[in-house]
Every structure is written in C-alpha cells, then in structure tokens.
Amino acid sequence: QAQLVESGGGLVQTGGSLRLSCAASGFTFSSYRMSWYRQAPGKERELVADITNPGGPTSYADSVKGRFTISRDNAKKTLYLQMNSLKPEDTAVYYCNARYMGLNYWGQGTQVTVSS
Helix, strand or coil: CCEEEEECCEEEECCCCEEEEEEEECCCHHHCEEEEEEECCCCCCEEEEEECCCCCCEEECCCCCCCEEEEEECCCCEEEEEECCCCHHHCEEEEEEEEECCEEEECCCEEEEEEC
C-alpha cells in the first residue's frame, strides 16, 4: 500500500526557515516524479516545486523561486523541501505528491504557518 507521510511543518516568523520531509513507502520511489503542493485557506491547491531524479531537472512556482529548494534521496525514499526567507503568504498546508504512469499518490499534508 502506497503511503506518503509529511513532517517538518510548524509556526515560524517571517524570514525564518523550515525543512519539510516526505517519507514514502509501498511503491518504487525512484521511478516516481515527486512534487510539493500547497493549499491556503480559501484557495486552490497549487504546485510549489517538482523534481524528477536526484540532481535532475527541477521546477518551481514563481512565488518561491530563489527561496525554496526541492530535493530527494532515493536511498532513503524521502522527498525534501527547504524553505528559506518565509513570508506570511507561504502559510498553507503543504502536500507531497508522487506520480508515475497514471498512478498518483498524496500525503495527508503538514501545516506551515508564517507569522508577520
């Protein structure tokens, strides 16, 4: 059974940093394209960052470019999101996503709150 479990969220002041982790199990992690999404209250879920293979192409939402870094460790079956220079508008529930050949898995989300 595929499972994604996010951790690392919390309350941080403006300008602070957090590192999110997403532990995967029950599927071949290295074959999957991995992404971080977020959803703020009253807003649609949006793509934050995306990665194929370690060291491979990554993409970011314009709003987080230069501040967030996505990475993955296939040996540990873990996805990461390093978030620096956090802003109040980064407040959201952050979700881990895995996609491959029509298969699509989501984690339960982790709350990130940035205070002004």
